[in-house]
Amino acid sequence: MSAKPPTPNTEYSEGSIRVLKGLEPVKQRPGMYTRTDNPLHVIQEVLDNAADEALAGHGKKIKVTLHTDGSVSIEDDGRGIPFGMHPEEKAPVIELVFTRLHAGGKFDKGKGGAYSFSGGLHGVGVSVTNALGKRLEATSYREGSVARIVFGGGDVIEPLVIRKAGATENGDAAEGPRDRKSGTTVRVWPDAKYFESAVLPMAELTHLLRSKAVLMPGVTVTLLTEKTKESQTWLYKGGLSDYLMQSLNGEPVIPLFAGEGFADAQSEQFADGEGASWCVAFTEDGQPVRESYVNLIPTSAGGTHESGLRDGLFTAVKSFIELHSLLPKGVKLMPEDVFARASYVLSAKVLDPQFQGQIKERLNSRDAVRLVSGFVRPALELWLNQHVDYGKKLAELAIKAAQTRQRAGQKVEKRKSSGVAVLPGKLTDCESRDILYNEVFLVEGDSAGGSAKMGRDKENQAVLPLRGKVLNTWEVDRDRLFANTEIHDISVAIGVDPHGPNDTPDMSGLRYGKVCILSDADVDGSHIQVLLLTLFFRHFPKLIETGHVFVARPPLFRVDAPARGKKPASKAYALDDGELTVILDKLRKEGVREGAWTISRFKGLGEMNAEQLWDTTLNPDTRRLLPVALGAIDFGQTEALITKLMGKGEAASRRELMELHGDSVEVDV
Secondary structure, X not given: OOOOOOOOOOOOOHHHOOOOOOOXXXXXXXXXXXXXXXXHHHHHHHHHHHHHHHHOOOOOEEEEEEOOOOOEEEEEOOXXXXXXXXXXXXXXXXXXXXXXXXXXXXXXXXXXXXXXXOOOOOOOOHHHHHHOEEEEEEEEEEOOEEEEEEEXXXXXXXXXXXXXXXXXXXOOEOOOOOOOOOEEEEEEEXXXXXXXXXXXXXXXXXXXXXXXXXXXXXXXXXXXXXXOOEEEEEOOOOOHHHHHHHHOOOOEOOOOEEEXXXXXXXXXXXXXXXXXXXXXXXXXXXXXXXXXXXXXXXXXXXXXHHHHHHHHHHHHHHHHHHHOOOXXXXXXXXXXXXXXXXXXXXXXXXXXXXXXXXXXXXXXXXXXXXXXXXXXXXXXXXXXXXXXXXXXXXHHHHHHHHXXXXXXXXXXXXXXXXXXXXXXXXXXXXXXXXXXXXXXXXXXXXXXXHHHHHHOOOOOEEEEEEOOOOOOOOOOOHXXXXXXXXXXXXXXXXXXXXXXXXXXXXXXXXXXXXXXXXXXXXXXXXXXXXXXXXXXXXXXXXXXXXXXXXXXOOOOEEEEEOOEOOEOOEEEEEOOHHHHHHHHHHHHHOOOOOOOOEEEEOOOHHHOOHHHHHHHHHOOOOOOEEEOOOOOOOHHHHHHHHHHHHOOOOHHHHHHHHHHHHHHOOOOO
16 A cells, blocks of 8 residues: 655745845855865865965964864964954954854955955855854954854854953963964864865865965965874975976976066056066976966966966067067967966965855956956066077977967868868858867847957857747757757857767867857846757757857946046946946945946847957956856756756646745846
């Protein structure tokens, strides 16, 4: 006898809506705020605070201890976290820092702010460390007093106790080691239930600590392991050059190119102190070593500061080659030809860095491209013209890479030249034959397609305008796909035939390394995105699996600011309301009168002229291009979810899905 199925709870009322408060969101969805493979990132949040103190010139020592009970403590000799009452929140500041998301000293960037340069405002800081820890003890040494507070699971379990330095909690003179004059000690026990593994990856931790020492010459960084009694200390005075030479896999073709450049108070474009330090090596073999940092935060996914280094190196080398007439006939130099054999360590200082995501892996600040490039390019041009022989060796390396790339592109072209279908008439193709370098934009509408054709880089960017909404292909048989003109054109333009997830399609005909979906930043545009992603997932899954499909994110707003003082009139683009707020805050701090700026909202890509579309959506250095991948969800789960969303007979499932997740949707009116 089968059991009776449970009655579904269909009630949906005011009481069904739950508001997560305090640190609850972090505990329920830790993956939104930090890496959950191991606790390294939550430890790094504490370490970054100690490094920010040293970066601001208030500390010379950082010590990390791995205790035998699985806890980790981080000590610094900075100013100590303030522990007085917050004037507005009526709670001790040290308590707020560990229990409130987005609370800290790094949001005050104006005059007198605690940190002029720090790791940015996107991360939620040590409150995440506290939320995902079974226990956290924080001790602050400051102004002749010692304050201690203890948390359990993010909540205060031992309230703040303040005593005079050198005394016990009951006021008697303390025995044992003397208290420090100032600094902070945080000891945390990460909660294993939030992580796939509770074990810290020692290689990554060691690398992180070593790099902090490299980027802060004169600061001593120590790692102590209690279990083995082993201790490692890093103190670098040679800076980036010593570090890169130790890390290189091959012998440099030319001497290391190292330098730095920072804006001063007279700069019209950048804040006083913004700039970069760099060290670059060019090798003929071995895996390149590439590390970048923003305000000491490691940016493993790169970003706009790396784009600036790339642009500066390419422009300088290209200028040298042209000056000395070294380029052979028929060879066209690309940025990747110069950059392919470059190893580097780059440390940028940006006043108000904008990162992609909570864990700050990638810098998105658009101005960082011009900032870094503006210092690197003239420095390398000068160096190359002072060392002409080395300049010619570097030019030879770049030209050799360009010739190899062009030969490879021509071979692919010949292999697929016979029997190829006629390319769609709407397709505006690119000139380059380098498949990996080429990209095609599937653009919504003819008006946007016209702007894209005028604004693109003709060398490697193709445009295919789509008329109206693409067919929902989720339940369309593969042999009927080509009955639809739009889908036929997409397949022929890309050069890959429709296939299934278990097929092995011929990818040798692929014509573009990047297939980019470019639609309006509105509801209709999102619908077109979903229809195209459905097409690729259902009928071109190998394109997604091999990392060839991308979604472009055009901005919603443009802000025009008037000229002020020596600074000329400027324009900035914002992806959403959050970025718009940041831009307006920056203008206020620069002294622009409230309301003196003009905010334009783009209704669609067709409203943008060619220059605006290039600046915001097509330029590789400033655009937002998101790779499409399955991520943590497997193919079967994704297929079931898309069936719910796109299946013709799935109206009931879609309604259930919307009722379940409808409260998490943000509507932009």
